[in-house]
Amino acid sequence: MAYDVDENANRFSNYFHVLRELVHLTAGHLALESRFEVKALLGDHLHDDARAVTKIRRRLYELRHPSDYPGAPSDELAELLDRANTDTHTYLEIAYGELKPTLIQAIRIHLEHLEPLIDEPSLRLLTQLLHRQERHITELPAGREHAVFDDLGALPVRLRDSRSLRVMPPLEQPARDAFIEVTEHGDPYLTTDLYINGDENHVPTEPEEQKHFFHGLMDAELCAAELMARNSHEHPDMPWDFHVDMARQVWDEIRHAEIHDRLMATELDCHWGDFPIGFAYFKSIYALDLLGRLALFNGTSEQKAMWRHSHRRKVLVELGQEKVARVFDYLLADEVPHVHNGVRWGTHLLGGDEQAYRDKVRELREGLDRTGMPVQSSA
Numbered sequence: 001m002a003y004d005v006d007e008n009a010n011r012f013s014n015y016f017h018v019l020r021e022l023v024h025l026t027a028g029h030l031a032l033e034s035r036f037e038v039k040a041l042l043g044d045h046l047h048d049d050a051r052a053v054t055k056i057r058r059r060l061y062e063l064r065h066p067s068d069y070p071g072a073p074s075d076e077l078a079e080l081l082d083r084a085n086t087d088t089h090t091y092l093e094i095a096y097g098e099l100k101p102t103l104i105q106a107i108r109i110h111l112e113h114l115e116p117l118i119d120e121p122s123l124r125l126l127t128q129l130l131h132r133q134e135r136h137i138t139e140l141p142a143g144r145e146h147a148v149f150d151d152l153g154a155l156p157v158r159l160r161d162s163r164s165l166r167v168m169p170p171l172e173q174p175a176r177d178a179f180i181e182v183t184e185h186g187d188p189y190l191t192t193d194l195y196i197n198g199d200e201n202h203v204p205t206e207p208e209e210q211k212h213f214f215h216g217l218m219d220a221e222l223c224a225a226e227l228m229a230r231n232s233h234e235h236p237d238m239p240w241d242f243h244v245d246m247a248r249q250v251w252d253e254i255r256h257a258e259i260h261d262r263l264m265a266t267e268l269d270c271h272w273g274d275f276p277i278g279f280a281y282f283k284s285i286y287a288l289d290l291l292g293r294l295a296l297f298n299g300t301s302e303q304k305a306m307w308r309h310s311h312r313r314k315v316l317v318e319l320g321q322e323k324v325a326r327v328f329d330y331l332l333a334d335e336v337p338h339v340h341n342g343v344r345w346g347t348h349l350l351g352g353d354e355q356a357y358r359d360k361v362r363e364l365r366e367g368l369d370r371t372g373m374p375v376q377s378s379a
């Protein structure tokens with residue numbers, strides 16, 4: 001028996017609640033997962049799941065607008081989602097051992113029973129969703145995967161209710177692999193002339209300085225991913241597109257870290273963990289409210305990095321270091337939408353006034369030194 005439109009919308013509502021909670025909680029835990037490989041997979045899956053929520057919202061709109069879907073989850077689903085609000089280790093076991101397998105089982109049932117011609121939009125969406133969720137639990141196996149409900153899609157939905165998302169306590173600092181040495185000032189080899197714009201900028205061109213530079217850059221990418229993830233997690237009431245933009249940037253920054261990790265191993269003869277790292281810059285940004293983080297990180301740090309990436313690329317091309325130069329070419333391209341995330345959501349926070357956002361950026365920049373560090377905290 002194929003589903004009628006109401007049953008179909010009910011099923012999508014349940015998927016919505018599972019995936020939205022996964023996005024919210026993965027964004028909260030990403031910084032607390034110490035293993036680089038796992039952190040990288042979480043960033044990739046976060047981006048997949050955020051886009052899946054967008055598509056499910058769209059399908060619900062098509063099927064049921066203007067009724068009250070997605071509503072709130074039933075008591076039994078709410079109980080499972082509440083249980084997922086826990087420490088990082090247990091969360092990953094529940095996310096990959098219970099939530100995703102439960103979702104996968106329901107999608108399989110859905111695909112078996114839907115009518116492919118009259119409900120082709122759902123068929124397309126669910127086929128892609130199933131493929132991606134299967135990839136997720138293969139890449140990050142929990143070891144004891146099982147579906148919690150026989151059919152998640154058949155659970156009732158409370159149409160006139162909504163579920164609010166719980167926000168975790170503030171971060172102390174991000175977690176790194178146990179073999180990483182974290183110190184107050186990070187790698188002493190990294191000098192300020194690497195991070196200033198203009199004539200005095202120094203481009204690392206020698207093997208020894210490139211080792212340190214890319215190692216520091218890999219950590220900076222992880223910090224960027226973690227900041228964007230926490231921006232999303234800590235502001236669940238922002239419009240959904242904000243969470244999609246943050247998820248996309250998380251994935252970009254994670255990919256950048258993976259690029260540097262590979263470059264170090266293949267070209268520079270060094271590895272993640274060879275040098276110390278520090279969290280002073282991360283902490284200076286994380287201490288700000290969302291508008292301040294967007295203005296100083298996306299609107300200033302990333303905006304100024306664009307000039308340096310372009311400059312570094314030019315110098316390295318002239319020296320014939322094509323492989324290293326190409327990394328900066330792509331970093332530069334990815335930075336453009338990251339800066340725009342600052343403009344888009346900073347403007348949103350200021351009631352749609354883009355000039356007010358630009359004024360805010362200018363005002364906050366006055367408190368920075370030439371490398372972009374807040375003056376009071378850089379002794």
Ligand SMILES: [Fe+2]
Pocket residue numbers: 221224252253256331
């Ligand atoms: Fe980046």
Ligand SMILES: [Fe+2]
Pocket residue numbers: 224253302334335338
């Ligand atoms: Fe970026």
